[in-house]
Amino acid sequence: MKPAPFVHHAPRTVEEAVGVLERVGHDGKVLAGGQSLIPILNMRLASPAHLVDINGVAGLDRVEVTDDAVRVGALVRHAGLESHEAAYAASPLLRRTVRHVAHPAIRNRGTTVGSIAHADAAGEMPAILALTDGLVEAVGPSGTREIPWHDFFLGALETSLAPDELAVAVRFPRLPAATGTAFAERARRHGDYAMAGVAAAVAVSDGVLTSARLSFVSVTDVPGVVDVTAAVHGQAPEEVDWAACDDLVRAHLTPESDIHATAEYRAMLATRLAHLTLARAASDSISSSAGGSAA
Amino acid sequence: MSEPVAEELLDVTVTVNDVPRHARVPARRLLSDFLRHDLGLTGTHVGCEHGVCGACTVLVDGAPMRACLMFAVSAQAHAVTTIEGLGTIEAMGPVQQAFTECHGLQCGFCTPGFVTTITAFLEDNPEPTQDEAREAISGNLCRCTGYQNIVKSVLRAAEIKAERS
Numbered sequence A: 001m002k003p004a005p006f007v008h009h010a011p012r013t014v015e016e017a018v019g020v021l022e023r024v025g026h027d028g029k030v031l032a033g034g035q036s037l038i039p040i041l042n043m044r045l046a047s048p049a050h051l052v053d054i055n056g057v058a059g060l061d062r063v064e065v066t067d068d069a070v071r072v073g074a075l076v077r078h079a080g081l082e083s084h085e086a087a088y089a090a091s092p093l094l095r096r097t098v099r100h101v102a103h104p105a106i107r108n109r110g111t112t113v114g115s116i117a118h119a120d121a122a123g124e125m126p127a128i129l130a131l132t133d134g135l136v137e138a139v140g141p142s143g144t145r146e147i148p149w150h151d152f153f154l155g156a157l158e159t160s161l162a163p164d165e166l167a168v169a170v171r172f173p174r175l176p177a178a179t180g181t182a183f184a185e186r187a188r189r190h191g192d193y194a195m196a197g198v199a200a201a202v203a204v205s206d207g208v209l210t211s212a213r214l215s216f217v218s219v220t221d222v223p224g225v226v227d228v229t230a231a232v233h234g235q236a237p238e239e240v241d242w243a244a245c246d247d248l249v250r251a252h253l254t255p256e257s258d259i260h261a262t263a264e265y266r267a268m269l270a271t272r273l274a275h276l277t278l279a280r281a282a283s284d285s286i287s288s289s290a291g292g293s294a295a
Numbered sequence B: 001m002s003e004p005v006a007e008e009l010l011d012v013t014v015t016v017n018d019v020p021r022h023a024r025v026p027a028r029r030l031l032s033d034f035l036r037h038d039l040g041l042t043g044t045h046v047g048c049e050h051g052v053c054g055a056c057t058v059l060v061d062g063a064p065m066r067a068c069l070m071f072a073v074s075a076q077a078h079a080v081t082t083i084e085g086l087g088t089i090e091a092m093g094p095v096q097q098a099f100t101e102c103h104g105l106q107c108g109f110c111t112p113g114f115v116t117t118i119t120a121f122l123e124d125n126p127e128p129t130q131d132e133a134r135e136a137i138s139g140n141l142c143r144c145t146g147y148q149n150i151v152k153s154v155l156r157a158a159e160i161k162a163e164r165s
């Protein structure tokens, strides 16, 4: 099917883009990579009268790595984040996860900020924004504001971004030293939306676990974080029974049934993947701090 | 729901297979339809129009992308390569040659998307393993061949490419 007619706007600056968004109000939509928006337009699930195509806006295509965070601009494609060496060094979880987003042809066009602005709890990167305690930088007619992830994701495909605001970047804070990470998901076909996915961040200090946190893909309504530290604190990674986290995990999940998997199956997958990623993140913590002290 | 807007025509010029091509089209013209209907380059096939099947995959500045998930107007500053740009019957590209040798196609509907995808993949990974070859084509759907011969074609294309260089 084909999109309904719209007026195409091609601003060159953030100010111009925000100006158009302010003028057209609820009739307007930002077009970034189009990898979620264009299917919706093609299927006529939406027919905005104005598209504000930000692909020509200067200065939005950079990944910046600072002492605190990896800052990803609104035109950085998933593939650009995936191949960014400094971003990988600062926060290996980003590459480990973004390569699970769709197929290369989609990652070459779709943006990481766009997938966060789309706020699909079946998307990988919203879960990573949550796990890293990240934030969204938005510019509107009255200036710039920073929106912490927990104030950003409001519901399924719903964010606190106003219709006249442009997300110009997201910041994924670096995790504290000695934090190990892991990501795993199961999909019907590699590259498809996951039936369930889990990201884990685990810290091991003096041979015992000091913190363990999880976030989930495709099994919650809104991206969120479960802190399972209480269930495993003070135990050695090789002796810990990860199933001790299951009650905390299950209480957080709101899986749904669809043609790919039942809700029960998704919940089972998510808990098993939680065990797997917690164990992997714990060994990642040990090997990264071993590497750190040797350096 | 917003009020319907009147169709507005735009002058769009896109460099396709190294030639600047122009047409006056509505803003909503998908790149896939621009190539097929406006330029007559019907090698790019359209299956699902929501990014899932990969039949419409073209190279944009050398990187595979879905032509059904881009507007022609957004492709203006870019160089697009379609299946027509990757070889002719007289002078086939390595991937096309490999598909004929390995029986990598039956009806051929999905083939243009596979050929563009594999061409870009071999640029990054000239000596893929069988598993890598399999993963590289996982974003493209074929209803006919069961993929075995397409995987063979990827590996054979890598050989042909090496032989020719």
Ligand SMILES: Cc1cc2nc3c(=O)[nH]c(=O)nc-3n(C[C@H](O)[C@H](O)[C@H](O)COP(=O)(O)OP(=O)(O)OC[C@H]3O[C@@H](n4cnc5c(N)ncnc54)[C@H](O)[C@@H]3O)c2cc1C
Pocket (backbone or CB within 6 Å): A029, A030, A031, A032, A033, A034, A035, A036, A037, A038, A039, A074, A100, A101, A102, A103, A106, A109, A110, A111, A112, A113, A114, A115, A116, A117, A118, A122, A123, A124, A125, A161, A165, A166, A167, A168, A191, A192, A193, A194, B050, B051, B052
């Ligand atoms: C076949 C297929 C498979 C996919 N599989 C996955 C998958 O497994 N996991 C996954 O996470 N995603 C998947 N995706 C989606 C893909 O990751 C998209 O890249 C992403 O969801 C949206 O990014 P985009 O840049 O394409 O945004 P667009 O499609 O351009 O926009 C999406 C939404 O966000 C808004 N928006 C975008 N950028 C901004 C901004 N800067 N400021 C304000 N609003 C903005 C738009 O207005 C729109 O509402 C898949 C897509 C396809 C077609």
Ligand code: FES
Pocket (backbone or CB within 6 Å): B045, B046, B047, B048, B049, B050, B051, B052, B053, B054, B055, B056, B057, B066, B067, B068, B069
């Ligand atoms: S037609 Fe574009 S991916 Fe199916």
Ligand code: FES
Pocket (backbone or CB within 6 Å): B104, B105, B106, B107, B108, B109, B110, B111, B141, B142, B143, B144, B145
């Ligand atoms: S050869 Fe027929 S769909 Fe692939």
